[in-house]
Amino acid sequence: AALVEHTFIVSQMKLNHLCNDTLVTVVNGQLPGPAIEVTEGDSLVVHVVNKSPHGVTIHWHGVKQQLNCWADGAGMITQCPIQPNKNFTYRFDVAGQEGTLWWHAHVTSLRVTVHGALIIRPRSGPDSYPFPKPDKEIPIVIGEWWETDPFELDRRFANSDFADVPRSSTINGKLGDLNTCSGVTEDNYVLEVELGKTYLLRIVNAALHPQYYFKIAGHTFTVVAVDANYVKPYMTDTIVIAAGETVDVLVVAAAAPTGGRYYMVALGIMSLGPLTKTPVFISRGVMSYTANASGKGTSDDTGPIMVPEMPDYRDETMSFYFHGNLTSLRPVPVPGNIDERLLIAVDTGRLCRQGSVPSPPAYCMVTRMNNISFQLPTTTSLLQAYYKKDITMITSLRDFPSRPPPRIVFNRGYTSRGVSVWRVRYNTTVEVVLQGPPTPASYSNPMHLHGHDFFILAQGLGRYNAEKDVYAYNLVDPPVRNMALVPMYGWTVIRFVTTNPGVWFLHCHLAQHVSSGMAMAFVVENGPTTDTTLPPPPADYPSCDDPDDKVGY
Numbered sequence: 056a057a058l059v060e061h062t063f064i065v066s067q068m069k070l071n072h073l074c075n076d077t078l079v080t081v082v083n084g085q086l087p088g089p090a091i092e093v094t095e096g097d098s099l100v101v102h103v104v105n106k107s108p109h110g111v112t113i114h115w116h117g118v119k120q121q122l123n124c125w126a127d128g129a130g131m132i133t134q135c136p137i138q139p140n141k142n143f144t145y146r147f148d149v150a151g152q153e154g155t156l157w158w159h160a161h162v163t164s165l166r167v168t169v170h171g172a173l174i175i176r177p178r179s180g181p182d183s184y185p186f187p188k189p190d191k192e193i194p195i196v197i198g199e200w201w202e203t204d205p206f207e208l209d210r211r212f213a214n215s216d217f218a219d220v221p222r223s224s225t226i227n228g229k230l231g232d233l234n235t236c237s238g239v240t241e242d243n244y245v246l247e248v249e250l251g252k253t254y255l256l257r258i259v260n261a262a263l264h265p266q267y268y269f270k271i272a273g274h275t276f277t278v279v280a281v282d283a284n285y286v287k288p289y290m291t292d293t294i295v296i297a298a299g300e301t302v303d304v305l306v307v308a309a310a311a312p313t314g315g316r317y318y319m320v321a322l323g324i325m326s327l328g329p330l331t332k333t334p335v336f337i338s339r340g341v342m343s344y345t346a347n348a349s350g351k352g353t354s355d356d357t358g359p360i361m362v363p364e365m366p367d368y369r370d371e372t373m374s375f376y377f378h379g380n381l382t383s384l385r386p387v388p389v390p391g392n393i394d395e396r397l398l399i400a401v402d403t404g405r406l407c408r409q410g411s412v413p414s415p416p417a418y419c420m421v422t423r424m425n426n427i428s429f430q431l432p433t434t435t436s437l438l439q440a441y442y443k444k445d446i447t448m449i450t451s452l453r454d455f456p457s458r459p460p461p462r463i464v465f466n467r468g469y470t471s472r473g474v475s476v477w478r479v480r481y482n483t484t485v486e487v488v489l490q491g492p493p494t495p496a497s498y499s500n501p502m503h504l505h506g507h508d509f510f511i512l513a514q515g516l517g518r519y520n521a522e523k524d525v526y527a528y529n530l531v532d533p534p535v536r537n538m539a540l541v542p543m544y545g546w547t548v549i550r551f552v553t554t555n556p557g558v559w560f561l562h563c564h565l566a567q568h569v570s571s572g573m574a575m576a577f578v579v580e581n582g583p584t585t586d587t588t589l590p591p592p593p594a595d596y597p598s599c600d601d602p603d604d605k606v607g608y
């Protein structure tokens with residue numbers, strides 16, 4: 056195992072797209088940010104130097120951070136933000152996971168431009184992939200181009216102003232040729248391939264908003280991993296990837312004899328239809344064939360480009376099946392005895408009492424879990440408060456209302472706000488039913504748990520029925536993930552063991568939902584021994600007590 060070291064300089068720069076100069080925050084002057092490549096078992100050391108004018112944290116999305124919650128990088132959950140002109144070094148091991156994860160800022164919506172891929176290769180080299188060895192590996196980061204400042208965006212999301220939309224989606228930072236302004240066409244991301252070669256695309260959805268369809272004209276994919284866990288090879292011509300998810304696919308470049316080029320398209324799914332004037336979020340890239348060793352199969356760069364036929368951007372059916380069809384490559388040890396059952400209702404509610412305002416203004420609407428709209432602490436991070444047994448902080452917390460299924464928890468009335476926390480003992484098997492509202496009122500919700508992978512046992516439409524739906528559980532080879540997509544009008548059941556002491560955020564990965572309260576925090580208590588106890592924080596931990604540091608962003 057090696058030690059892999061990186062320095063991330065966080066700073067602002069101007070990028071010009073669609074006739075506007077926009078000030079964005081980036082890492083090392085790149086968008087997307089640098090891809091980190093490690094071998095399973097390596098130790099990562101990332102020095103974050105904050106040269107931007109606001110606080111920042113970096114979250115290592117999907118990295119388990121065993122006994123190392125201090126490095127999880129969730130703003131105000133596990134640390135106070137790294138203040139302007141300050142540094143913090145994240146140190147952690149990447150063990151027991153292979154495939155693609157990613158990293159992103161975890162304050163406000165800053166991750167819109169502060170993100171990159173995290174690639175984990177097998178210890179015994181690429182010959183030990185459980186699929187045909189690819190000739191080349193390529194990260195594909197799906198993102199979005201916003202002209203609204205992410206801090207402003209967060210304020211609007213927190214006040215339930217969901218009308219903002221990106222100007223475009225992006226593929227590896229490029230807006231693509233469907234976007235033009237004053238006669239200037241945006242660049243396409245270009246993927247150059249050689250006839251007959253196999254490519255491993257490591258696809259990351261770093262976008263703020265919805266799910267995306269991803270297709271390449273004339274080519275099919277074999278899905279081999281999701282969230283850095285191998286899955287049974289799954290053939291499809293359409294990838295469906297929700298915000299926060301990572302999907303590894305093999306593509307064989309076998310189409311060139313026509314001499315053409317092939318568009319790849321990332322199309323945002325908008326189940327509620329267009330929110331405003333922007334009808335769809337779409338970015339196009341181009342797959343182009345270069346001559347192979349025998350000089351064959353070159354794309355004709357002046358000829359027509361094949362366009363993939365995309366699914367309807369309002370239709371989530373394909374997403375339901377795509378996610379439901381994933382199974383682990385091999386049987387996995389699903390724990391049988393459940394210690395704690397939790398039903399978490401995720402929906403939208405009102406902050407104003409019914410009737411207090413004749414027609415409630417938009418700011419009355421928030422997202423929530425079990426009727427509490429989560430608010431981040433403002434004076435110290437939850438982890439620091441728990442570690443130091445900070446009584447004032449802890450008494451201000453709300454107990455997360457843990458209701459076992461099938462208790463109905465949708466409540467049309469008043470929604471409260473608070474820092475809601477659920478305490479759970481070490482080594483507890485928890486089953487969570489994530490229930491979306493059985494009314495056509497929301498998107499599918501991509502839920503993300505920090506610090507643990509979980510098994511997705513089943514998903515369904517309508518309301519979860521404890522008696523009947525257990526028969527649909529996959530207890531043999533369910534996918535192992537850090538993201539669970541709760542289908543629109545439906546539910547998803549996950550199960551995991553609390554093996555990692557610390558404070559772990561569970562939230563919807565749609566930026567507008569995490570900012571408006573669709574979140575809660577698990578506190579996993581220490582186990583009985585020193586090797587099941589969270590060690591003290593690192594020396595340079597951005598403590599919220601430092602008088603120089605203004606807490607918050």
Ligand code: C2O
Nearest residue numbers: 114116299503560
């Ligand atoms: Cu990828 Cu809490 O986030």
